[in-house]
Amino acid sequence: KSKALRHLPNPPSPKPRLPFVGHLHLLDQPLLHHSLIKLGERYGPLYSLYFGSMPTVVASTPELFKLFLQTHEASSFNTRFQTSAIRRLTYDNSVAMVPFAPYWKFIRKIIMNDLLNATTVNKLRPLRSQEIRKVLKAMAHSAESQQPLNVTEELLKWTNNTISRMMLGEAEEVRDIAREVLKIFGEYSLTDFIWPLKKLKVGQYEKRIDEIFNKFDPVIEKVIKKRQEIIKRRKERDGELEEGEQSVVFLDTLLEFAEDETMEIKITKEQIKGLVVDFFSAGTDSTAVATDWALSELINNPRVLKKAREEVESVVGKDRLVDEADIQNLPYIRAIVKETFRMHPPLPVVKRKCVQECELNGYVIPEGALILFNVWAVQRDPKYWEGPSEFRPERFLTAEGGATSIDLRGQNFELLPFGSGRRMCPGVNLATAGMATLLASVIQCFDLQVVGQKGKLLKGSDAKVSMEESPGLTVPRAHNLMCVPLARTNVTSELLSS
Numbered sequence: 001k002s003k004a005l006r007h008l009p010n011p012p013s014p015k016p017r018l019p020f021v022g023h024l025h026l027l028d029q030p031l032l033h034h035s036l037i038k039l040g041e042r043y044g045p046l047y048s049l050y051f052g053s054m055p056t057v058v059a060s061t062p063e064l065f066k067l068f069l070q071t072h073e074a075s076s077f078n079t080r081f082q083t084s085a086i087r088r089l090t091y092d093n094s095v096a097m098v099p100f101a102p103y104w105k106f107i108r109k110i111i112m113n114d115l116l117n118a119t120t121v122n123k124l125r126p127l128r129s130q131e132i133r134k135v136l137k138a139m140a141h142s143a144e145s146q147q148p149l150n151v152t153e154e155l156l157k158w159t160n161n162t163i164s165r166m167m168l169g170e171a172e173e174v175r176d177i178a179r180e181v182l183k184i185f186g187e188y189s190l191t192d193f194i195w196p197l198k199k200l201k202v203g204q205y206e207k208r209i210d211e212i213f214n215k216f217d218p219v220i221e222k223v224i225k226k227r228q229e230i231i232k233r234r235k236e237r238d239g240e241l242e243e244g245e246q247s248v249v250f251l252d253t254l255l256e257f258a259e260d261e262t263m264e265i266k267i268t269k270e271q272i273k274g275l276v277v278d279f280f281s282a283g284t285d286s287t288a289v290a291t292d293w294a295l296s297e298l299i300n301n302p303r304v305l306k307k308a309r310e311e312v313e314s315v316v317g318k319d320r321l322v323d324e325a326d327i328q329n330l331p332y333i334r335a336i337v338k339e340t341f342r343m344h345p346p347l348p349v350v351k352r353k354c355v356q357e358c359e360l361n362g363y364v365i366p367e368g369a370l371i372l373f374n375v376w377a378v379q380r381d382p383k384y385w386e387g388p389s390e391f392r393p394e395r396f397l398t399a400e401g402g403a404t405s406i407d408l409r410g411q412n413f414e415l416l417p418f419g420s421g422r423r424m425c426p427g428v429n430l431a432t433a434g435m436a437t438l439l440a441s442v443i444q445c446f447d448l449q450v451v452g453q454k455g456k457l458l459k460g461s462d463a464k465v466s467m468e469e470s471p472g473l474t475v476p477r478a479h480n481l482m483c484v485p486l487a488r489t490n491v492t493s494e495l496l497s498s
């Protein structure tokens with residue numbers, strides 16, 4: 001501790017702290033957020049742990065979130081902690097992980113102004129609509145053949161295809177290898193916390209990282225070469241697009257910036273590759289998992305589904321498919337999205353790193369500490385939410401049916417599924433718009449009949465989906481959502497013939 005703060009304690013901590021593992025043995029639940037809640041019952045809303053040799057501080061009230069992510073963010077909590085898998089597979093250039101330094105500012109500005117800004121995202125609306133139609137088409141096929149559909153898998157394909165096409169102009173090859181990258185990001189690597197293990201490289205973890213890297217790199221190199229050719233040809237035609245060519249491809253934008261002498265920083269190929277991995281890892285599973293939770297809640301809450309369907313039918317009708325532009329007129333659907341993120345944040349524990357020692361609520365937060373914000377706990381806390389374990393979208397609506405002022409943009413500290421502050425998620429609009437459109441389209445076109453574990457259709461009050469969680473990079477439902485959709489509208493037959 002510095003001299004100025006020496007008189008202050010660290011947040012309370014369990015005793016004893018064991019050699020090498022620190023307090024890791026106390027994480028005795030399969031999911032981190034549940035272990036942290038259990039420890040919080042004993043040590044309060046702000047406490048410290050050692051993950052191996054890594055000092056870790058856990059916070060779990062909106063007031064604390066605000067202190068960390070607003071009051072002290074700029075000076076102390078502006079960076080994240082990265083594992084060795086993330087470092088290697090993002091070419092040590094993940095925008096999500098790099099320190100709060102000129103490169104982060106530069107690339108974050110590009111993301112906000114040139115990639116995920118409203119105009120660019122709008123230009124890609126037809127692409128997103130095509131990808132939603134693919135999901136609906138798979139449902140229509142399943143409805144016709146009466147063969148169960150793995151909806152969870154379709155949703156993952158949907159988000160991977162969407163991000164892949166927006167980013168690279170194509171989907172297939174990169175998508176599969178990107179899934180492997182994500183899988184290893186999600187694995188809990190003890191080698192990163194317990195230093196003797198680092199030397200032993202236990203569990204072949206590092207070897208697998210290298211194998212995945214060696215598989216991923218040539219694929220992305222090939223895509224980059226292809227895009228460079230396309231950019232060259234386009235320049236020769238004075239910027240005119242080829243027949244059927246996508247109007248925006250993020251990779252093209254980035255490659256053009258790399259050639260642009262007037263840019264304040266010259267972005268390198270490694271940095272571009274890092275950003276590609278970032279968008280896959282940040283934007284695919286998270287959106288698919290959240291949508292899966294939402295559909296499951298709708299299946300388990302027929303009252304909510306009925307109300308949502310009434311809204312879609314009165315605003316859009318039955319003769320045309322819901323479009324992303326309709327979402328602004330569907331407040332109940334938007335409330336369903338918020339309620340899903342409240343109950344099932346795909347990242348239940350938001351992580352930051354303390355880069356400068358800091359006093360907070362009478363305690364010292366040490367430099368280098370990993371900070372864990374237990375967003376899941378706050379979003380289910382009866383102190384902040386009435387009937388927190390009930391799926392009730394109405395809580396986000398006024399008496400007149402409009403939206404309340406609580407949103408997902410990091411200003412309401414009791415609801416932070418996308419984080420808050422300077423490093424808040426830049427994909428919040430893209431993710432919520434896509435999710436709302438997909439939900440409204442499914443609600444409009446199908447009834448999802450649930451298939452149970454034994455492969456039989458579940459009927460009446462048995463037609464419920466398990467809400468058990470499973471661990472990973474994001475927190476998905478433990479079981480795949482298997483359904484036989486039942487077509488509700490003529491739009492479905494049009495889907496099959498398209």
Ligand code: HEM
Nearest residue numbers: 095096282283286287290417418419420423424425427431
């Ligand atoms: C349901 C979907 C999503 C959820 C729940 C989610 C959640 C989050 C959270 C909690 C953070 C950390 C925020 C913080 O530390 O305050 C984050 C960061 C980030 N997200 Fe998302 N995200 C989602 C979708 C997306 C999408 C679609 C993209 C991009 C296409 C994206 C790109 C990023 C990036 C680049 C960062 C790092 C930002 C930085 O460090 O400056 N996310 N996201």
